[in-house]
Amino acid sequence: MVEEIATLLATLLIAQAALLATTxxxxxxxxxxLRVWKTLVEKERGKPVKPRKRYVVFALACSGNPSREMVExxxxxxxxxxxxxxxxxKASPQLVFMDxxxxxxxxRVSHLYVKHLISLFTAPLEAEECKCLIIPLKTTGTLxxxxxxxxxx
Amino acid sequence: MFTDLNVKDCGxxxxxxxxxxxxxxxxxxxxxxGEVGIRIIGKKLLAPGSLEELxxxxxxxxxxxxxxxxxxxDTATARWSAHDGRVDTIVMTLENIDLFDKKQxxxxxxxxxxxxxxxxxxxxxGSVQLAKYYRRVNLALRMKIPVITGSGASHWSQLPHPxxxxxxxxxFLDFPEKEALLSMTSHPYSVIAGKVG
Numbered sequence: 001m002v003e004e005i006a007t008l009l010a011t012l013l014i015a016q017a018a019l020l021a022t023t024x025x026x027x028x029x030x031x032x033x034l035r036v037w038k039t040l041v042e043k044e045r046g047k048p049v050k051p052r053k054r055y056v057v058f059a060l061a062c063s064g065n066p067s068r069e070m071v072e073x074x075x076x077x078x079x080x081x082x083x084x085x086x087x088x089x090k091a092s093p094q095l096v097f098m099d100x101x102x103x104x105x106x107x108r109v110s111h112l113y114v115k116h117l118i119s120l121f122t123a124p125l126e127a128e129e130c131k132c133l134i135i136p137l138k139t140t141g142t143l144x145x146x147x148x149x150x151x152x153x
Numbered sequence: 154m155f156t157d158l159n160v161k162d163c164g165x166x167x168x169x170x171x172x173x174x175x176x177x178x179x180x181x182x183x184x185x186x187g188e189v190g191i192r193i194i195g196k197k198l199l200a201p202g203s204l205e206e207l208x209x210x211x212x213x214x215x216x217x218x219x220x221x222x223x224x225x226x227d228t229a230t231a232r233w234s235a236h237d238g239r240v241d242t243i244v245m246t247l248e249n250i251d252l253f254d255k256k257q258x259x260x261x262x263x264x265x266x267x268x269x270x271x272x273x274x275x276x277x278x279g280s281v282q283l284a285k286y287y288r289r290v291n292l293a294l295r296m297k298i299p300v301i302t303g304s305g306a307s308h309w310s311q312l313p314h315p316x317x318x319x320x321x322x323x324x325f326l327d328f329p330e331k332e333a334l335l336s337m338t339s340h341p342y343s344v345i346a347g348k349v350g
Contacts, residue, residue, distance in 0.1 A: 061170060061173065063310075082325075115320045115323065115324060116320075116324060118316060118317050118320045119317055119320035119321040119324050119325075120317075121313070121314055121317035122272060122276070122313035122314070122317045122318055122321050123276060124308075124310040124311045125310070126310060131308065131309075131310035132310060133170060133174075133309065133310050133312065133314075134314070134317075135173075135174065135314050136314060136316055136317060
């Protein structure tokens with residue numbers, strides 16, 4: 001009898017936990033959909049969309065040791081050449097972190113210009129006998145997650 | 154299953170980097186035989202000055218050994234290469250862009266010939282050339298002609314990351330994301346699938 005009650009209680013607890021997890025998951029999804037909808041409505045009404053930050057984690061495959069300044073200069077030049085100065089100002093890409101030894105780094109950019117930044121990685125980084133390939137690893141919403149990914153890979 | 158149909162020199166370093174980037178097949182102008190984790194096939198790029206020259210060159214190329222691409226310089230060559238079964242792709246470069254009109258695309262669609270474009274051309278194009286490029290590629294997409302994207306890389310540092318290339322295509326040429334992916338995966342792979350390599 002006691003065993004049966006214990007089993008029933010355990011089953012109830014598991015079901016409750018599952019229900020809670022599902023609710024939390026779907027609430028998160030609903031919140032995301034609502035946020036996208038709000039952005040679209042604001043855009044439709046002509047209101048400026050609030051730029052959110054995104055962190056693009058990248059790796060470098062190089063023949064040589066590229067410095068932080070080299071990468072920054074390359075991205076800035078390529079951005080201006082491809083999309084113009086106005087887009088560069090709006091996107092405001094910033095190299096927030098770079099591990100020169102490991103050849104990895106994190107770029108911060110406006111969420112509206114993530115694709116623009118990643119597309120620049122097709123342009124080869126060539127300077128001072130140092131040739132590099134820039135590989136985008138992941139895009140995240142927080143620097144904490146970006147750094148975690150950078151250390152892991 | 155990323156495939157690059159236009160790599161100039163497949164050295165060991167380039168192959169290593171291509172594997173790292175996730176490429177599974179490459180068509181190279183020059184390569185050495187060896188064990189690598191990538192399928193490699195030869196590439197012949199023909200840029201004949203006349204139709205006669207194209208016919209003579211095509212006769213000399215053994216069938217099924219390499220991807221044959223033609224970069225036509227006149228209308229007659231462009232039309233002929235569109236219906237010649239030995240030609241695998243027709244390359245649109247900045248030099249021959251004016252040859253690609255609606256009639257050319259209609260012929261290519263009728264004979265199922267894919268259009269090949271190069272990322273290196275996109276990068277060096279000026280605004281006027283880019284506008285021409287944009288209009289023609291979009292016409293080809295609207296007419297449901299398979300578009301293939303090649304890198305034109307001669308050094309491993311020029312090999313693009315597939316995700317970056319997809320972003321570039323969607324932003325520069327308004328490719329739908331799915332089409333951009335297809336232009337780097339199944340369209341080029343179907344060209345080399347039947348080849349001996």
